[in-house]
Amino acid sequence: MVQAIDQALQQEMERDPNVIVLGEDVGKDGGVFRVTDGLVERFGEERVLDTPLAESGIVGVAIGMAIAGYRPVAEIQFSGFIYPAYDQLVSHASRMRNRTRGRLTVPLVVRAPYGGGIRALEHHSESMEAIFAHVPGLKVVIPADPYEAKGLLTAAIRDPDPVVFFEPARVYRAIKTEVPEESYVIPLGTARVVREGRDLTVVAWGAQVRIALEAAERLAAEGRSDVEVIDVRTLSPFDFESVTASVIKTGRAVVVHEAPRTGGFGGEIAAQLMERAILHLEAPVRRVTGFDTVPPLAKLEDYFHPDADRVVDEIIATMEF
Amino acid sequence: MPVTDLVSFSVERVEVLDPEGNVDESLMPDLAADRVMELYHWMVLTRRFDERMLNLQRQGRLGTFARVTGQEAAHIGAAFALRDQDWMVPSFRETGIFLMRGMRMEHYLQYWGGDERGNVMPDGVRMLPTAVPVGTHMLHAVGLAWATRQRGEAAAVLTSFGEGATSEGDFGEAMNFAGVFQAPVVFLCQNNQWAISVPYRRQTAACTVAQKAVGYGMPGTQVDGNDVFAVYRMVNEALDRARNGGGPSLVEALTYRVTDHTTADDARRYRSEEEVELWRRLDPIDRLARYMKKQGMFDDVEEASVIAAADRQVSEAVAVFEALEPPTPEEMFAHVYAEITPPLAEQRADLLRRLEGKR
Numbered sequence: 254m255v256q257a258i259d260q261a262l263q264q265e266m267e268r269d270p271n272v273i274v275l276g277e278d279v280g281k282d283g284g285v286f287r288v289t290d291g292l293v294e295r296f297g298e299e300r301v302l303d304t305p306l307a308e309s310g311i312v313g314v315a316i317g318m319a320i321a322g323y324r325p326v327a328e329i330q331f332s333g334f335i336y337p338a339y340d341q342l343v344s345h346a347s348r349m350r351n352r353t354r355g356r357l358t359v360p361l362v363v364r365a366p367y368g369g370g371i372r373a374l375e376h377h378s379e380s381m382e383a384i385f386a387h388v389p390g391l392k393v394v395i396p397a398d399p400y401e402a403k404g405l406l407t408a409a410i411r412d413p414d415p416v417v418f419f420e421p422a423r424v425y426r427a428i429k430t431e432v433p434e435e436s437y438v439i440p441l442g443t444a445r446v447v448r449e450g451r452d453l454t455v456v457a458w459g460a461q462v463r464i465a466l467e468a469a470e471r472l473a474a475e476g477r478s479d480v481e482v483i484d485v486r487t488l489s490p491f492d493f494e495s496v497t498a499s500v501i502k503t504g505r506a507v508v509v510h511e512a513p514r515t516g517g518f519g520g521e522i523a524a525q526l527m528e529r530a531i532l533h534l535e536a537p538v539r540r541v542t543g544f545d546t547v548p549p550l551a552k553l554e555d556y557f558h559p560d561a562d563r564v565v566d567e568i569i570a571t572m573e574f
Numbered sequence: 575m576p577v578t579d580l581v582s583f584s585v586e587r588v589e590v591l592d593p594e595g596n597v598d599e600s601l602m603p604d605l606a607a608d609r610v611m612e613l614y615h616w617m618v619l620t621r622r623f624d625e626r627m628l629n630l631q632r633q634g635r636l637g638t639f640a641r642v643t644g645q646e647a648a649h650i651g652a653a654f655a656l657r658d659q660d661w662m663v664p665s666f667r668e669t670g671i672f673l674m675r676g677m678r679m680e681h682y683l684q685y686w687g688g689d690e691r692g693n694v695m696p697d698g699v700r701m702l703p704t705a706v707p708v709g710t711h712m713l714h715a716v717g718l719a720w721a722t723r724q725r726g727e728a729a730a731v732l733t734s735f736g737e738g739a740t741s742e743g744d745f746g747e748a749m750n751f752a753g754v755f756q757a758p759v760v761f762l763c764q765n766n767q768w769a770i771s772v773p774y775r776r777q778t779a780a781c782t783v784a785q786k787a788v789g790y791g792m793p794g795t796q797v798d799g800n801d802v803f804a805v806y807r808m809v810n811e812a813l814d815r816a817r818n819g820g821g822p823s824l825v826e827a828l829t830y831r832v833t834d835h836t837t838a839d840d841a842r843r844y845r846s847e848e849e850v851e852l853w854r855r856l857d858p859i860d861r862l863a864r865y866m867k868k869q870g871m872f873d874d875v876e877e878a879s880v881i882a883a884a885d886r887q888v889s890e891a892v893a894v895f896e897a898l899e900p901p902t903p904e905e906m907f908a909h910v911y912a913e914i915t916p917p918l919a920e921q922r923a924d925l926l927r928r929l930e931g932k933r
Contacts (some may be wrong), residue, residue, distance in 0.1 A: 260862070275768070277772060278770045278771045278772060281771055281843065281844040282770060282771030282843055282844050285839070303771070303772050303776055304772075304776075305741035305743050305772070305774065305776065305777050306708055306709070306738035306739065306741045306742060306769050306777065307741040307743065309742075309743050310743070312742065322818050323785070332883075333706075333707070334707055334708070335644070337710075337742065337743060337744070372637055372688065373637065373638065373706075374637055374638050374639070374686075374706060375706045376706045376707055377706075379670070386909055402914075414727070426897055433577075445661075451623070470812065487928065511878065514921065515917065520664065544906065544918070544921045544922075544925070545915075545917060545918050546906045546910050546918070546921075547910060549686025549690065549892060549905070549906045550637075550685075550688040550689060550690055551637050551687075551689075552687070552688040553901055553903055553905060553906050554688075554690045555657075556903040556925060556929075562932075563928070566928070
């Protein structure tokens, strides 16, 4: 996924001279995960800016650049460090269009590695996507694999509004897919069916898509149920139409996210399904999530994150309701 | 319309111990031979422990951590000026200071090994835990300092951070609050010149970090950060001033990060080996050892025995660390709130039920 994102950045910088990259260590170092490897050599220090160490500064300055007509792609080194910039995102990036009645806009992308599973130190394993999806005016994108990452990032860069692009750190090098050399766009706000099934719909994003698939394949191999898996790709805007259509077909849904349970985006999905499809539901919508705890350090990490076992159990419980 | 010169300022740099091991007697702090030996002991222990930690990390027994090798003078010299009633507010590279303040080595290893149970200081020790988010903790130091003064304690607070942290908004806010409140706090900038791959020049256009103090109405000084006597002298003075109602100060210890940023970094990607080599020659421990030998405080044999004793201490701690039982999953829920909330208790019960079923 690292190379796919790097390629999307290169191609967009090639296509549009207004696309610039800024952040800590994005230049000579090529980013701490090497996502921006080779960019400064190719596009120079005027378009690939190593910034001082200041998250609020990076996003706030990028907002100004975006208003001036650039298309900044700002990197926050880890999503756990994004909070100083949250004020800029909530108070300014998300609402400049609204406040100026569409005259000033912020076509900004903020990229950040996110989520757990990499045995990291404190503040490197959070998944707080819900508090970004909750902000009117922000778009929130979370790719599940390299192919998705390239197409979605390309769409995010070309999008006229601010986009928070969370890259699951554990997927960076763990999942490999074919990625076409040429540029392509995956429209924001469109979910995809990753695996078709008749009995139940699992809704997931990011690193959880593969876990959902693993659970689905296991249940299929055991001949127990035929599970449909949907990768929602973007939490905001959310493709409720596709998810609802799937659940109307299957009659059951399980949502999987590694973010804490309470106030997580799974709650929103369950509520939407209640409103849109209650007469089609054979069972309550269930959730497999992280706990309402601080993400534990490495030794307990595996207990925290949803795994295929937990997803299988919830699917069975939903099927047997 | 006259033009008046309102303010002018200068920034001093203080050096006491030169790389050859000679001291400027007029600036030499008042330290008896056994105290100098103590300084040396802590610096060596920090170095040997840091090296052992790297070893353990490479074997997969510790997670990512930030090394302190090469910055021992700037850490130990500063913390040596602390008294028990003072607070220490660290960032994430203060291995030696943790040991000095009384944290057990095996606990420090346990924490960096991915087990929160290691993140505890002995009761009564005034030191906050490691703060990973850069530059966020100096504000806490100001709050602690305000509280100690409010209670009439003759105590001060020392907070350390890198030059990268001075770019964060929170740094300015902490300095400003400290100045306005006249809080008894000493800001110790470990200017090791590299914030991962970003050099000092890309962090600020100011010649020194020390001069940033001027804008907040407090004194600021730069010291040779590889000179343990200069660091001790200026931090000691600043802490004394703070304890006696003289308000906050900023001390910039100009040093160098001779290691990678963390064990996950590869500094060869962005800086030259020659530059690193230049600074290796200014090693703070070698420098102190040269001084001690010149003064006849110890010889090669005693030097070797201090190092061997440090290694023994480290090995014993590693053995204890390796025998520690892994944490149980209940640990995750134990300290989220003072008392576990009903929803959290339910989640814990669900998890334990699942694990029970698996056994």
